[in-house]
Amino acid sequence: MKLNRRTFIGTTAALAAVMSAPAVMGQGKPRVVVIGGGAGGATAARYIAQDSAGAIDVTLIEPQTTYYTCFFSNLYLGGFKEISDLGHSYAKLASDYGINVVHDMAAGVDRTAKTVTLAGGGTVAYDKLIVSPGIDFVDGSVPGWSVDAQDKMPHAYKGGTQVELLKAQIMAMPAGGVFAMVAPPNPYRCPPGPYERISMVGHLLKVNNPTAKILLVDPKEKYSKQGLFEEGWAKHYPGMIERIGPDFGAANVSVDPAAMTVTIDGTVEQVHACNVIPAQKAGMIAAAAGLTDGNWAPVNPVDMSSKMDPDVYVLGDATNQGDMPKSGFSANSQAKVCANAVRGALTGSRVFPAKYSNTCWSLIAPEDGVKVGAAYEPTDEKIASVSSFISQTGEDAALRKATYEESEGWYTGITTDMFG
Amino acid sequence: MIRSTLALTCLLGLWAGLSQAAPLGDPEAGKKVYNSCKGCHEVGEGARNGVGPHLNFVFGRKAAGLEGYRYSKSLERAGVAGLEWHADTLDAYIEDPRGFASGTRMSFRGLKDPQDRANVIAYLRLYSDNPANIPEADPTARMSEYTVDAALLAMDGDREYGQYLSGECKACHLSDGADGIPSIVYWPEDDFKVALYAYKSGQRLHPVMQMIASRLGDEEIAALAAYFENPD
């Protein structure tokens, strides 16, 4: 017998009704605590608060009062966005959705007592915990670079002031100077991100410093949208961009931030601005809470619950889930599946099957946008890609412009979805 | 009462595993099947061409697409004509190489057992691009099927389900529309359905919406239409 979709839904609902002894007995409302108010955390907090209509008490712990999106920060480098366009406040999550927004850092999690300790003192108790802390960098992944050197050689790979610093340094390059990027090894947040950044720096230099050069040092053999980027670079920035791959020693790279040099397989290059994007791992709190195995936090593909603890969910870049790229779109998509599961567990509401998707746009030059996307479903092992698409080389200008406009629509859409 | 009958079914345990994507095959078992290819093909780190071409990154590759390997004219012509290796074309080729490309130099009688083919394809898939790093890479599983019971079409869309599904749409569609992406709220249900079926069938061309609609069954489309007609 083959059951259809409706059967599944009906049964899950019925199952929930039959089996769910309310997860939290007795006094008070069930409590959800969310660590990290980014693409994953803000979305999860908002959906749980909104859809449970007051039945669940939601606390969001996030140190920043304004979230600066990494997405579209490359467009700021290119001159297509202002920094203020990238900043979003948590005010509506508090006022319109009743979320208790705590601007502090989570310092630790006691999973036995089910409490989160705040850096500023005090603890918050939870029935279900959602952790979406984004990334941190792997120490020593680029010899010569450490977080202490981030003012000389910015990473600009987390939200905040780093991207402004990077832009100022690029603008201060001498005429004909060299901008270098050390690209990260897999896996890292936003697979096309470094290459979109190369494109936007190309545009910035084309306008302000047309004889400057770009040196891309990349330890990977291949990268996402490679054909599209290479076509675009040849068209818009001919002769400006040189990529050194692992076959020419890019896996053996070190930097000297004081001397402003990059050494590639023994050859020293003098550069004038340098963007080091180190290897990445789950945001520190994930490891501190004992949720990681290696660099990332493994999760169950059906609902994003941690493989270490059924009362904890991990979202976004910090997770090891399978085939989804680490992106804001992915984190937002995972958050909705998680929100539905958490609500079901705490209030007995219907739990629907997980379904995930992702689309990542990149801007290559003014009005020359491209995209890649895929649909995902859980299997027993992982979240698996079940279909994908990508823009084609040789597309006409009108289609590329429409694609860029779509990305603008998406930016407004997802930030509204996150922050209300 | 449909739901209570179904509740019974579910308590009998029939609900488990539904709506899951099916993996391409079992790579562990495929490793054994690969023994029959091994004499001619290398795969994995440092793989080189031998009697046959190496099979690293074969998914998404044009047939006869490796430089430095001398293919038969037959496979070269197929590549020029647009043949690419994906789970389905690989399946057809290794089932019956000579039937698929009459002049191919792959002198291998073929794998007749579909499960063996699925498993070896899943094994080879491990050595092509990882979608987590290269999102456009070939899928690693098959989309779950939506089997539709005609009786359900007459049923009203399930608004609550529609609301859940609408989460995916709201990453892009704002209620009042935005640059580049139209508003989809307060549409008559039938118009909404027509638009989604047009993407699903490929009559309306747009890669994002085609992908999204391709995984919506009639049930999902009805639920979404019911929800978006009046989302407040």
Ligand SMILES: Cc1cc2nc3c(=O)[nH]c(=O)nc-3n(C[C@H](O)[C@H](O)[C@H](O)COP(=O)(O)OP(=O)(O)OC[C@H]3O[C@@H](n4cnc5c(N)ncnc54)[C@H](O)[C@@H]3O)c2cc1C
């Ligand atoms: C240059 C660049 C371009 C990008 N472009 C795109 C794009 O076009 N599309 C796309 O989809 N994605 C893009 N991304 C990726 C996207 O930014 C991330 O994938 C996304 O933000 C991940 O969401 P998250 O919730 O995992 O982490 P984040 O959004 O980083 O949120 C984590 C939050 O947790 C907080 N936090 C960390 N530790 C703690 C703690 N201990 N206690 C409390 N709070 C804590 C942080 O302050 C932060 O606000 C881009 C990234 C970069 C760098």
